Amino acid sequence: MKLTGAQIVMECLAREGVEYIFGYPGGANLPLYDTLPQYPQIRHITVRHEQAAAHAADAYARVTGKAGVCWATSGPGATNLVTGIANAWMDSVPLVCITGAVVSWLIGRDGFQEADITGITLPITKQNYLVLDVNDLAQTMREGFHIATTGRPGPVLIDIPRDIQQEETEFEYPEKVDIASYKPATKGHQGQIKKAAQLIGESERPLILAGHGVIISQAYDELRELAERAHIPVICTLLGLGGFPGSHELFMGMPGMHGMYWNNMAIGEADLVMGIGMRFDDRVTGRLKDFAPNAKIIHIDIDPAEIGKNVKTTVPIVGDVKQVLSDLNPLVQAARHDEWYAHIQKIREEHPSIAIPNVNKLLPQYVIKSIYEQSGHDAYFVTGVGQHQMWAAQFFWNDNPASFITSGGLGTMGFEVPAAIGVQFARPKSLVWSIAGDGGFQMTMQELATIAEYELPIKFAIINNGFLGMVRQWQHLYYDDNLQSVRLLQPDFVKLAEAFGIAAMRVNEKTEVAPTIDKALQHPGPVVIDFEVEQHEDTFPAMSPGAALSETTDQPKFEEEPEPKKVRSS
Amino acid sequence: MSTHTIVALVENRPGVLNRIVSKWRQRGFNIESLAVGHSEVPGLSRMTFTVDGTTTDIDQVTKQMYKVIEVVKIADLTEHDMVHRELAMVKVTAPPKERGGIMEVVDIFRAKIVDVATESLIIEVTGTEEKVDAFLEMVRPYGIKELVRTGRIAMARGGGTPMAIEGAKGEQHRYRPAGEGKAKVGTLI
Structure with missing residues (x-):
């Protein structure tokens, strides 16, 4: 032919x-x-x-x-x-x-x-x-x-x-591909797997750091089996979120720069850290020489070049996460680490990390948490990059794997709009939320035209604080509050969406959050909600750049606000 | 920090050299010398790099180099007993009255005169970098008009070879972790 x-x-x-x-x-x-x-x-x-x-x-x-x-x-x-x-x-x-x-x-x-x-x-x-x-x-x-x-x-x-x-x-379609110089190993080295099982058996304070590899190789059941069998708390990296069910008692949330305070402390005390399908990124490890100082490291990854790249590994296993875990699990002894688990829970009670103050201001975390609560576990969530992304990750405790879509390594602002398009085409019947920053949204908002053209029912929540929030937070904390080029002149997002033929709403009162989300969920087509949130809210917990995990600052203690403050008329 | 001799067998396709060299660049290495040519296997080229660095850093780069699809095999020959050579051609100012002295040096270094002109000679010399350096020092006083060096090429001594690929088809990217047998992190089995 x-x-x-x-x-x-x-x-x-x-x-x-x-x-x-x-x-x-x-x-x-x-x-x-x-x-x-x-x-x-x-x-x-x-x-x-x-x-x-x-x-x-x-x-x-x-x-x-x-x-x-x-x-x-x-x-x-x-x-x-x-x-x-x-x-x-x-x-x-x-x-x-x-x-x-x-x-x-x-x-x-x-x-x-x-x-x-x-x-x-x-x-x-x-x-x-x-x-x-x-x-x-x-x-x-x-x-x-x-x-x-x-x-x-x-x-x-x-x-x-x-x-x-x-x-x-x-035209002849090549039925087989055979590249002599490209044969990625998928099966882990049996000797190394045995050693890993032994280390797990010996450890008293083990932790699992699960990454994107768990989702890529769809090793959800295997990871769960390992965690339950050896009773190991599971921390998921930003891209690993969803790899382990959020409602599971062993799920600990995210580690790292804006991760849960208890995780960052636990990593410092652990005697065994298992990195599974992750690459010990600097946002996860903090200052490398102080990362997991008391722990032996097991590192499972399909890419040999990741082994030893950032963290010195006790037992490296190169292979596909799903295969390696299915080989490893039968060798792992059943165990309980109740004392260790209770210890982490205690830090968690003392440092709740993501508590939301009960104030009358419209807090961005409150908006994001409400979206999760009202959308259920079957929805898909896409984010941009910055403060809203970190809040979205902190409050993501869902069960549906591969349902949290975010730009991790490159940190690409503007990802939230086009990525939501890809997710909606992949899951035409599912609810897709794009949790957007006001800065990132403006980088790719021309795609609203694509969304209108293909009638994609994506729900946009613009977490609009009028700032490039994460950059403002850094200038505030590390550059003497010298705020430069972070104050954005905003378009009217409601009018903008309407110009594309997309329904839009604006929210600036806490009481309007739930009903507006409800309205958006009822609407069959795309919706843009402009949440005009508190402008100076910082993302906590926070680890300053170059610091160690143990130096993480938990969220500041807050006083509950009893009554709305009276606004003085001038 | 020490000098490492890295040998790579790669499929001879456009852009491969660029890909490999860029892995060194990404990690901030300066390549001291690089020689490329055919290997014993048709279609496979052999590259010899010399670079300065710590063993850990070099290991990291060789692992990154394996990610280049066309790379078949890499070895750090520094870990092996090896023979290494470099070839240089040098054009030396040589008026008739100076030729005797130059030819004496050529004899001592077992170099070879490969071109003669009225006022100059081209001399070919082969050996370790040290020998080539020493030779150049000896002829420098006569005046070096032009110099070219190929960079190091190297091969492990003895019957075996760390570059063997036969029989390993399909297993070439099996990774052997640290502490397993004699292989080091980043080597292949």
């Missing part, structure tokens, strides 16, 4: 089971668009900026576990993808990005809309390709998907010149 390059791309996408392509057309990928009507099983979603295509595909991949697909034209189209690709790279998300390139005879001659996108994305892709022969295209597509989705997942970019998309060749 003779096909054009563009048809080969579509054939390969269809065989990979791709449902959606998030993309944006331009001169160098028009042959791809030309073939779209021939493949009705694949739906193209037109975003309003290529960065959104990458984020939407990224979020779709996080929820479904399948590779997300986005495409763009050459030059600016391709470079606009870059932030999205870097975001997927940092958070190990399988992403296949297809970029059109200028015709092959113009490559390297600064043709119109040419950018060396394979060069630009070299350090932020797991692999990238410039396809210069149409006969290599099918093999490249197959390899690309294989590399993106196996081992430690990551983004792959395939750059295809326009003439290669148009050229015809005999």
Whole structure:
């Protein structure tokens, strides 16, 4: 069967089971668009900026576990993808990005809309390709998907010149992929697993730090079995949230810079820390030399390069979390650590970390907590980056795995709008909340047009404090309150949403929170709620940059406010 | 800090050199020398790096290098008994009256004159970096007009080789953790 390059791309996408392509057309990928009507099983979603295509595909991949697909034209189209690709790279998300390139005879001659996108994305892709022969295209597509989705997942970019998309060749789908130099280990070393089981058996104060790897390998049952069998408290990293049921008595919440105070203290006292599918990021460990000073470390990760990168490991196990845990669990002795558990609970009672003062002001934490309470465990929550993200993480104690979607490693503001699009396409029947910052929302709010066009019933909660809140908090705490460039002149978010044909409400009273959320939940279409919250609220607990976990500051003690203060009229 | 000799076998495809070198750059290493050429396996190139660093840092980078899809095998030959050589070509100012002296030095170092012109010679010298340095010191007084050095190439002594890949197909990325047998963190079995 003779096909054009563009048809080969579509054939390969269809065989990979791709449902959606998030993309944006331009001169160098028009042959791809030309073939779209021939493949009705694949739906193209037109975003309003290529960065959104990458984020939407990224979020779709996080929820479904399948590779997300986005495409763009050459030059600016391709470079606009870059932030999205870097975001997927940092958070190990399988992403296949297809970029059109200028015709092959113009490559390297600064043709119109040419950018060396394979060069630009070299350090932020797991692999990238410039396809210069149409006969290599099918093999490249197959390899690309294989590399993106196996081992430690990551983004792959395939750059295809326009003439290669148009050229015809005999199409043969490669049934097998065999890359001699790429065979990621999935099964852990048996000897190491035995050693790990022994360390667990010997420990009196064990802790599990569960990361994104648990969700990627869908090792929920295995993790739960391990935790219950050996009675080990489970702390989930930001990206690990949802990997362990929030309602479980062993679930301890998040650690680290804005994590639960009790976790940061417990890590200092633990005699065994098991890092499972996580990478000991600096926001989790604090000052490295003081991280878990009394603990032996077991580190389970699929990426050998993560072993020993930040933290010295007693027992490293390289392999897929699900496989390693299923091999490990039968070797682990049943145990109880009631004293240790009670000890952590005691710190927790003394330092509740995320208590919300009962005041009449509209506190951002109160809004976020109310959204969780009114939405139930089956909803999906997408966040941006900053204070609202940390509050959203602190109050996320849900059971549904892979339902907390956030930009962790790269910390990409603006993720909240396009990512919600990807999540809603992945879970068309589910409730999707985008908990947005007023700053981040303004970075990608053009995507409201996409949301209106595809009638996606996403509920936006803009936690609007009129500031770049996290930056304001840092300037306040670490730069003598010298507030620079953090006060934002806001558009009227309600009018803005309405201009896109999206229902919108504004809330500035605490009593309006619950009824407004209710109204949003009743509304069948998209809703934007502008929560005008208290402007100077800081995120606590907090560990200052460069500090150790043990130096975490818990939230300040607060007095309950008995009566609303009388406002003096001037 | 010490000098390490890292050897990598990689699939010969466009961009591979760029990918690998960028792993060193990301961790802030300065590459002292780099030599690339064909290996005994068709399609596989062999790269030899010399870099200064601690063993832990070097281990970290080699592990990052394994993440480059085209990388088949890496070894730090510093841990092995190895033979290493460098080749240099040097164009030396050599008026007829000075030639005798230069040729004496060439003989002592078992170097070779590969081109003769009226006022200069090109000399080829092979050996360890120290030998090449010593040779250059000896001819420097005559005037060095041009110099090129290939950088180090190296191979482990004895019958075995840490670069063996035959029989390991499919198992090449099996990772052996620290303390297991003789292998160190980041080496392959």
